[in-house]
Amino acid sequence: MSTxxxxxxxxxxxxxxxxxxGAVSLAIGQFPISMSDFFSLTRAAIVGGVADVPVNADIVLxxxxxxxxxxxxxxxxxxxxxGATYQNLFRNPLxxxxxxxxxxxxxxxxxxxxxxxxxxxxxxxxxxxxxIAAVALIxxxxxxxxRHSAHNNVLTLVLIGVVxxxxxxxxxxxxxxxxxxxxxxxxxxxxxxxSFASVSYKELVVALPLIAAGLxxxxxxxxxxxxxxxxxxxxxxxxxxxxxxxxxxxxxxxxMTASAVALCGVIGWVGLIIxxxxxxxxxxxxxxxxxxxxxxxxxxxxxxxxxCRSIAVVEIPPGVVTALIGAPIFISIMASTFRQK
Amino acid sequence: xxxxxxxLSTHRLAIGYPRRTIARDISFSVNVGEAIAILGPNGCGKxxxxxxxxxxxxxxSGEVQLNGKSIHHxxxxxxxxxxxxxxxxxxxxxxxxxxxxxxxxRLTNIAWHASPSKHDTERAMEALDKVGMADFSHRRFGELxxxxxxxxxxxxxxxxxATIILMDEPTASLDFGNQLRVRDTINTxxxxxxxxxxxxxxxxxxxxxxxxxxxxxxxxxxxxGETKTLLTTEFVAELYGVSVGDLVRANFNVVxxxxxxxxxxxxxSF
Numbered sequence: 033m034s035t036x037x038x039x040x041x042x043x044x045x046x047x048x049x050x051x052x053x054g055a056v057s058l059a060i061g062q063f064p065i066s067m068s069d070f071f072s073l074t075r076a077a078i079v080g081g082v083a084d085v086p087v088n089a090d091i092v093l094x095x096x097x098x099x100x101x102x103x104x105x106x107x108x109x110x111x112x113x114x115g116a117t118y119q120n121l122f123r124n125p126l127x128x129x130x131x132x133x134x135x136x137x138x139x140x141x142x143x144x145x146x147x148x149x150x151x152x153x154x155x156x157x158x159x160x161x162x163x164i165a166a167v168a169l170i171x172x173x174x175x176x177x178x179r180h181s182a183h184n185n186v187l188t189l190v191l192i193g194v195v196x197x198x199x200x201x202x203x204x205x206x207x208x209x210x211x212x213x214x215x216x217x218x219x220x221x222x223x224x225x226x227s228f229a230s231v232s233y234k235e236l237v238v239a240l241p242l243i244a245a246g247l248x249x250x251x252x253x254x255x256x257x258x259x260x261x262x263x264x265x266x267x268x269x270x271x272x273x274x275x276x277x278x279x280x281x282x283x284x285x286x287x288m289t290a291s292a293v294a295l296c297g298v299i300g301w302v303g304l305i306i307x308x309x310x311x312x313x314x315x316x317x318x319x320x321x322x323x324x325x326x327x328x329x330x331x332x333x334x335x336x337x338x339x340c341r342s343i344a345v346v347e348i349p350p351g352v353v354t355a356l357i358g359a360p361i362f363i364s365i366m367a368s369t370f371r372q373k
Numbered sequence: 374x375x376x377x378x379x380x381l382s383t384h385r386l387a388i389g390y391p392r393r394t395i396a397r398d399i400s401f402s403v404n405v406g407e408a409i410a411i412l413g414p415n416g417c418g419k420x421x422x423x424x425x426x427x428x429x430x431x432x433x434s435g436e437v438q439l440n441g442k443s444i445h446h447x448x449x450x451x452x453x454x455x456x457x458x459x460x461x462x463x464x465x466x467x468x469x470x471x472x473x474x475x476x477x478x479r480l481t482n483i484a485w486h487a488s489p490s491k492h493d494t495e496r497a498m499e500a501l502d503k504v505g506m507a508d509f510s511h512r513r514f515g516e517l518x519x520x521x522x523x524x525x526x527x528x529x530x531x532x533x534x535a536t537i538i539l540m541d542e543p544t545a546s547l548d549f550g551n552q553l554r555v556r557d558t559i560n561t562x563x564x565x566x567x568x569x570x571x572x573x574x575x576x577x578x579x580x581x582x583x584x585x586x587x588x589x590x591x592x593x594x595x596x597x598g599e600t601k602t603l604l605t606t607e608f609v610a611e612l613y614g615v616s617v618g619d620l621v622r623a624n625f626n627v628v629x630x631x632x633x634x635x636x637x638x639x640x641x642s643f
Binding site for chain 1: 424427429448449450451452453454456457458460467468469470473477478480481483485486487488489513533
């Protein structure tokens with residue numbers, strides 16, 4: 033079938049662009065590394081030997097750009113995968129991965145950590161814990177409300193999510209108000225904008241396994257997530273254990289989002305537009321949607337971060353660029369979707 | 374492969390919500406290869422009855438039994454092996470292809486971490502073929518017409534191993550030709566030993582397809598009987614709160630008298 037050939041072509045293009053973007057991202061930056069230096073360094077790293085390159089070029093390439101590249105790719109992949117999952121789960125193509133309050137919880141965790149003057153790694157752990165706790169709270173409240181009704185409704189989850197997220201934002205606002213305006217407030221603002229600048233291998237070895245741990249159940253349940261997107265009644269009538277499946281899926285997506293947010297702060301738009309665009313390319317079937325969202329989400333984030341750190345003398349927060357790119361893409365996707373109908 | 378015919382019955386079933394009983398005293402058991410129509414005015418609990426039969430809503434009192442056991446604590450997976458459900462047509466938010474929609478019926482046969490196998494796809498294609506939708510397998514479900522969607526959903530219930538199909542208003546919002554097509558399909562299913570329970574707003578449809586009818590009146594009382602003896606003009610007028618004259622003007626009597634003979638002959642014409 034031509035659909036299968038199309039899908040194969042799309043995958044090939046996506047994987048090739050991912051590797052190309054990775055290579056470009058390693059080569060580009062404030063510290064100039066020429067093409068020949070880049071190749072001799074890469075060869076030296078793979079087959080061994082010493083490369084004849086400028087001083088510190090190897091440190092810039094392998095200790096600064098490589099971990100940053102890995103972080104940007106995995107955060108983009110994690111956010112796009114979690115976004116795709118939540119969009120199917122809530123049967124709403126306009127849902128982002130922090131629909132259940134992960135970002136607000138993580139933000140409060142991080143902001144309180146900065147306010148208390150804790151070390152960076154503890155701040156990240158606090159952000160992670162805040163994100164998970166927010167979702168757990170929302171899920172528990174929604175279940176308690178639904179226990180007394182005949183329906184067990186995703187709408188309850190979304191509405192409680194909005195309420196709790198708004199409450200947590202009030203906590204963030206209060207902490208900012210109380211924070212020292214010369215030291216803490218800039219740090220808080222900087223964290224809330226999101227950045228990959230401070231990522232090193234130390235953080236990556238914690239975050240990457242957590243993201244992978246969240247991805248595994250999503251991958252295994254990939255076909256059943258299609259059935260969840262039909263809605264509770266239909267899914268249950270087809271024989272799915274809706275409550276258990278949904279809980280596992282929420283846990284997995286939350287783990288991925290919380291790890292991503294803890295690593296680099298809140299970066300919007302990626303988890304919203306990438307799965308939406310990928311769905312237009314390969315359809316809603318989750319087994320196809322998930323891998324492609326991961327590849328394209330990662331590549332997109334990597335591209336954005338590369339632009340952010342090389343286009344000007346100072347770094348631009350990636351959240352600003354994702355918004356600048358995301359908003360017009362989103363509007364044009366919506367326009368073309370509505371025109372079709 | 375021989376499929377074991379499931380048995381579904383209710384005993385003094387009351388349906389509704391925790392604080393509001395909608396209908397009570399519903400007792401029936403489904404015979405192999407029969408169609409039962411469920412009639413009644415808006416809000417009389419037709420959809421709630423289906424939700425209760427599927428254990429999506431708890432029974433207020435009484436019991437639903439599947440193969441002689443209470444359905445109340447049965448796992449969704451067990452119920453789905455015997456009963457398939459076709460909800461009212463709704464615009465699905467996400468667009469799957471027709472074959473992907475039908476393959477979903479194979480859930481009870483697919484391991485939790487797996488996707489449909491080649492065998493599952495074959496079963497789905499056979500089911501599409503049975504309802505005459507084989508050529509549509511790679512079309513997007515969202516691009517289909519109402520009738521094509523309904524036939525796809527019927528194919529989905531055929532692709533499962535279920536022998537009882539619940540159809541919620543299968544012909545609502547369909548044009549005349551598609552209504553006929555869906556009714557034909559229901560009559561064909563009966564000859565293949567598949568039992569169909571369907572809700573409808575048209576007494577005519579009950580007369581055309583259903584051997585027996587359950588009518589729920591506005592007081593929540595359920596009346597069960599042979600369709601042709603239960604649905605007298607007087608009874609239908611009372612059920613919907615209209616006069617006998619209204620029904621005569623709507624040609625109900627003509628339909629009724631013609632259909633008596635068709636139903637008596639069973640599904641011989643198919």
